[in-house]
Amino acid sequence: MAKRSEVRVGVDLGGTKIHAVAIDGDGRVVGAARQATQSDQGYRAVLERVGEVARSAADEAGVKWKAVEAIGLGVPGPVDAKRGVILMAPNLGWEPSPVAADLAAIIGRPVVLGNDVNFGGLGEATYGCARDQASAFMAFVGTGLGGAFVRKGKVVNGAHGYGGEIGHLPAPFDDAKCGCSRQGCLETTASRGGIARLLREAAARGAKPRIDLSGGLRSSAIRAALDQGCGVTRGAVERCADALAWGLVVVAHVVDPDCFVLGGGVVEGLGGSFLQRVAKTMAAGSALHARSAPDLRLAELGDDAVAVGAAVAAGGR
Numbered sequence: 001m002a003k004r005s006e007v008r009v010g011v012d013l014g015g016t017k018i019h020a021v022a023i024d025g026d027g028r029v030v031g032a033a034r035q036a037t038q039s040d041q042g043y044r045a046v047l048e049r050v051g052e053v054a055r056s057a058a059d060e061a062g063v064k065w066k067a068v069e070a071i072g073l074g075v076p077g078p079v080d081a082k083r084g085v086i087l088m089a090p091n092l093g094w095e096p097s098p099v100a101a102d103l104a105a106i107i108g109r110p111v112v113l114g115n116d117v118n119f120g121g122l123g124e125a126t127y128g129c130a131r132d133q134a135s136a137f138m139a140f141v142g143t144g145l146g147g148a149f150v151r152k153g154k155v156v157n158g159a160h161g162y163g164g165e166i167g168h169l170p171a172p173f174d175d176a177k178c179g180c181s182r183q184g185c186l187e188t189t190a191s192r193g194g195i196a197r198l199l200r201e202a203a204a205r206g207a208k209p210r211i212d213l214s215g216g217l218r219s220s221a222i223r224a225a226l227d228q229g230c231g232v233t234r235g236a237v238e239r240c241a242d243a244l245a246w247g248l249v250v251v252a253h254v255v256d257p258d259c260f261v262l263g264g265g266v267v268e269g270l271g272g273s274f275l276q277r278v279a280k281t282m283a284a285g286s287a288l289h290a291r292s293a294p295d296l297r298l299a300e301l302g303d304d305a306v307a308v309g310a311a312v313a314a315g316g317r
């Protein structure tokens, strides 16, 4: 049984599931629990469920709830970390809300609130693939594109909470409409949504991608189309990787992190070949990287990254 004082609890609150872990002093997961989010039941019901899942993870780790000093909670949207307020949460259907205070009142423990991608980056930087580095920039390529910059064990949020937010960087090579209502944001190309858009546009021009575009595109379907040698899909994936490389070169020229971490569904689905394409394009597109190749790594913590990072943040409160 883990020592009580060392165990920290973190929760990843997503649009579809709530996932909690308890980690020991070495970052090992010693307890875990999950439940469906059921956001249609409303704000308070979801927070109560977050509390239940966090308690279950602590139970599994053999830790009494009172011995848990604080919990970390990663949420899908921008937050004011100092005030513990979520500013926007379209995936949950929430108005701006003081989540940290409301959850703390329900569970009787202090709550450290953070953006999920930032906590995922913190998890990888502390106990995942970048644990040996002083700084890391994480790019999370899923439906959209999230980013996080972690330096000396802390997320760099910046003065306005925009730190690491590369998804909505205005890119010079595309003008597709973005979910944020602007046009040409980087994530309109460097994401699974971007790959889907490129494939639909190619199909509209008469190309015949060997992939089903009728529903939501899954990373596993992209992988399968590549394995079958679909040139249209390969072209779309390469453009996604090249767009991401452009964004990471911008990051490198501004903050020059020790390493870059690539994670998220697209990266998990496509793996090393995607990473190699990004590295190659970064080297070709930057005088700095032509001289010394960027250190790119695949995320290691998978589904646990956000919850582990949230637990780290709870411990560093």
Ligand SMILES: [Zn+2]
Pocket: 167, 168, 178, 179, 180, 181, 182, 185
């Ligand atoms: Zn945008």
